[in-house]
Amino acid sequence: MVGDVWDFPKAFSNSGSLFTHCASNGRLTIWDTATGVLKQEFTKSAHLNSTCSCLVWVQISKHNGHKRKKLKSSQNVAENLDLIALGTTVGNVTLYDVTTNSVVAELEEHSGKVNHLTWSSSLNSLFSCSDDKYIIEWDLNLHKIKRCNKWKIGKENVSCILALSNGKHLLSASYSIKLWDLEKKQIIKTFVGHGTEVTSLVEVPNKDGYFVSSGKGERVLSVWSLNSSEKKSNQIASLILQNSAQSVQMLHYEGERPTILFAITEEGMLQIFKHKFNGNLCKPLKPIASLSLASGNNESKHSHPIAIQAVFPYPNDKILIVYGNLPFLTFEVVALNEIEQENIVLVRQYTKKVPVNEFNSKTKVPIGSNDVDYQIPGVSLKRGNKKAMDVPLEERLENLALVNSQSNEGPKKDNMAHLLLQGLQSKDKNILQSILLRTEQSVIDVTVKHLPVQALVPLIRELTVFMQGKTFTTKSAVEWLRSIVRTHSGVLLSNPELTEMFGPLLASIEAKVAVLAPLLKLKGRLALITEQMGFNLDEKSEDTVEPIYTYEEESSDEGDVEKMSEGSLSESEGSWDEYSDLGDGVDEK
Incomplete structure (x- = not known):
C-alpha cells in the first residue's frame, strides 16, 4: 500500500481530529491526527467493482427517544454522529459510521459515476452529482431522497458542487459555474471564465458573498461575487500560484482581519494568501508566503523535497499539515506567526522506502555464464555444427560504413x-x-x-x-x-x-x-513615442559643428580655372571696346 496520496480522495473531519483516505483498492483508512496513529481500516466486500471516487465528512443529529423523568415528558435527545459519505464509480453513495466501524446505508439512485459530494449543515442534507447529469439531495436520517429534490442539470457533466451556508443556494461547476435556487430548482446566475473543468469550490464565510474556484491544470484561483446583478458574471479577482492547485482551504476571521487562503500546488507546496475580500482587484494577487518541506537525513548528503498532502486551518492562527507516503503519514502543527519570510523550507528527518534491488536484497542470485546451453527434457536436439558462421568481410565493412546510401531519405x-x-x-x-x-x-x-x-x-x-x-x-x-x-x-x-x-x-x-484591443492601443502609443524619439534624433544629427582645424590643398585645376576666368574677362572687355567704337562711328554719321 505504499504510494502517493494525491490521486485518491482524502479529507479531514470537521474538527480536524481525524484524517481519512480511500485508496485505489477500495480500502478506507482513518488516522488520529493528534498521535499520527492509524486508527481504523475498512474494506467493502464489493470494493473491486466499485472504486471510491469522492468522499466528505458528515455530522448528523440522531434522536434516540429516551424519556426524561424530571420533565415527565417524552423528548428526543440529540446526539451527533460522525459519518463518512463515499461516492463510487458505479453510482452508489455509501454511509460509513466511524464509531461502529460499519456501513450504515447504501444510497442507490445514480446511474453513473458520482463525481462530487457536499454537505449542508443548515439543511442537514447531503448533495451528490453524477455522470448521469442529475443532482440529488439526500435525507441521511431516512436514507432516501428528499421530496422532489432530484433535478437534471443540463447536457454537460458536473465535476464539482458546493452547498452555500445560507441553505438557499447551491453552486454546480463544469467549465462554467452555475448558481441554483434550491427551492425553485432554477439557475439564478452563471459565472464564466474557466478554460478547464472546475476541481474545487470554497465559500468565503462572510455576509458579502464571495467564493473561490480552481480549474484543472490552471495556475490561477478565481474569486467571484455572488451579489453581482448581472446574470453572466466574470471573476473579480485572481490569485496566482506557482503551479496548478490540488486543494484549497479557507480561514476566515470576524471583524476587520483579512481572510487567509491556503492552496496546495501539484508539486506539494503550500502557498498562503491574505486578503480582505471587498470589491474588484485590478492586479492579480500574489502569495505572501510559500511553505515547502525537504528531507535532512544525516546518512545522506543530498536533500529531497517532501510533498505536503493536505492542510487543515485552526482558528488559533495555526495549521495542521500532512506529509509522507502511505502507510506512513506524518502530522505536524505549524504556527502562522513563524512563517515570516516569502519562501520557507522546513527540513525534516524523513526517510523514503528504498525499493528492493540486487544490492540490498537478502536473496542472492547466482552469477552464471551467458554461454550456458540449457537442455529441456523430452526434446531431442539434432546434432550439428554449433560454431557460429563467420560473416564475410564485405558485409562487415558495409555495417561499419558511416554513410548508408540507402538511408538518405528522411522519416x-x-x-x-x-x-x-x-x-x-x-x-x-x-x-x-x-x-x-x-x-x-x-x-x-x-x-x-x-x-x-x-x-x-x-x-x-x-x-x-x-x-x-x-x-x-x-x-x-x-x-x-x-x-x-x-x-x-x-x-x-x-x-x-x-x-x-x-x-x-x-x-x-x-x-x-478581450486583451487584443488594449494591446493594439498600447502598440499605437509606443509607435508614436518611438517615431517622435527618432525624429528628435534626426534633428540633432542635422546640427553642423564647425571644425577646429581646416586644411586646404592646392590644386592645378584651380589655377587653370582662374586663368580661364581672367582670359574670358579680357576678351569681354575687348568686345565691349569694339562695340563702343562702332557706336561712336554711327553717331558721327
Whole structure:
C-alpha cells in the first residue's frame, strides 16, 4: 500500500481530529491526527467493482427517544454522529459510521459515476452529482431522497458542487459555474471564465458573498461575487500560484482581519494568501508566503523535497499539515506567526522506502555464464555444427560504413500520426510537445489526415491545454485546430458533444481576444513615442559643428580655372571696346 496520496480522495473531519483516505483498492483508512496513529481500516466486500471516487465528512443529529423523568415528558435527545459519505464509480453513495466501524446505508439512485459530494449543515442534507447529469439531495436520517429534490442539470457533466451556508443556494461547476435556487430548482446566475473543468469550490464565510474556484491544470484561483446583478458574471479577482492547485482551504476571521487562503500546488507546496475580500482587484494577487518541506537525513548528503498532502486551518492562527507516503503519514502543527519570510523550507528527518534491488536484497542470485546451453527434457536436439558462421568481410565493412546510401531519405511524415497516437494513449507530455509544437503546415496536414476519428476528441483536449499557454504554444495549437476543422469538419459536425468539446477552446479564445484591443492601443502609443524619439534624433544629427582645424590643398585645376576666368574677362572687355567704337562711328554719321 505504499504510494502517493494525491490521486485518491482524502479529507479531514470537521474538527480536524481525524484524517481519512480511500485508496485505489477500495480500502478506507482513518488516522488520529493528534498521535499520527492509524486508527481504523475498512474494506467493502464489493470494493473491486466499485472504486471510491469522492468522499466528505458528515455530522448528523440522531434522536434516540429516551424519556426524561424530571420533565415527565417524552423528548428526543440529540446526539451527533460522525459519518463518512463515499461516492463510487458505479453510482452508489455509501454511509460509513466511524464509531461502529460499519456501513450504515447504501444510497442507490445514480446511474453513473458520482463525481462530487457536499454537505449542508443548515439543511442537514447531503448533495451528490453524477455522470448521469442529475443532482440529488439526500435525507441521511431516512436514507432516501428528499421530496422532489432530484433535478437534471443540463447536457454537460458536473465535476464539482458546493452547498452555500445560507441553505438557499447551491453552486454546480463544469467549465462554467452555475448558481441554483434550491427551492425553485432554477439557475439564478452563471459565472464564466474557466478554460478547464472546475476541481474545487470554497465559500468565503462572510455576509458579502464571495467564493473561490480552481480549474484543472490552471495556475490561477478565481474569486467571484455572488451579489453581482448581472446574470453572466466574470471573476473579480485572481490569485496566482506557482503551479496548478490540488486543494484549497479557507480561514476566515470576524471583524476587520483579512481572510487567509491556503492552496496546495501539484508539486506539494503550500502557498498562503491574505486578503480582505471587498470589491474588484485590478492586479492579480500574489502569495505572501510559500511553505515547502525537504528531507535532512544525516546518512545522506543530498536533500529531497517532501510533498505536503493536505492542510487543515485552526482558528488559533495555526495549521495542521500532512506529509509522507502511505502507510506512513506524518502530522505536524505549524504556527502562522513563524512563517515570516516569502519562501520557507522546513527540513525534516524523513526517510523514503528504498525499493528492493540486487544490492540490498537478502536473496542472492547466482552469477552464471551467458554461454550456458540449457537442455529441456523430452526434446531431442539434432546434432550439428554449433560454431557460429563467420560473416564475410564485405558485409562487415558495409555495417561499419558511416554513410548508408540507402538511408538518405528522411522519416516519412505518416509516422507522425502513429507517434501522436502513442502520445495520446500514454499521455506522455514529451511526445505530445515534440509533435504538437511543430509548425510545418505540410507535416500537420498529413498527420491530421492519417489520424483515426477516435483520436480527434483527445487531440482537441490536448490542444485546449496548449491554447491556455503562451504565444508560442497558442500559435501551434491554432495551426493544428485549423487543419483538424478543414480535414474532419463532417465528423465534428456529426458529433453530439460538439459544444462541450469546443466550449473551453472558445472561452480561451474569447479571453485572449478581450486583451487584443488594449494591446493594439498600447502598440499605437509606443509607435508614436518611438517615431517622435527618432525624429528628435534626426534633428540633432542635422546640427553642423564647425571644425577646429581646416586644411586646404592646392590644386592645378584651380589655377587653370582662374586663368580661364581672367582670359574670358579680357576678351569681354575687348568686345565691349569694339562695340563702343562702332557706336561712336554711327553717331558721327
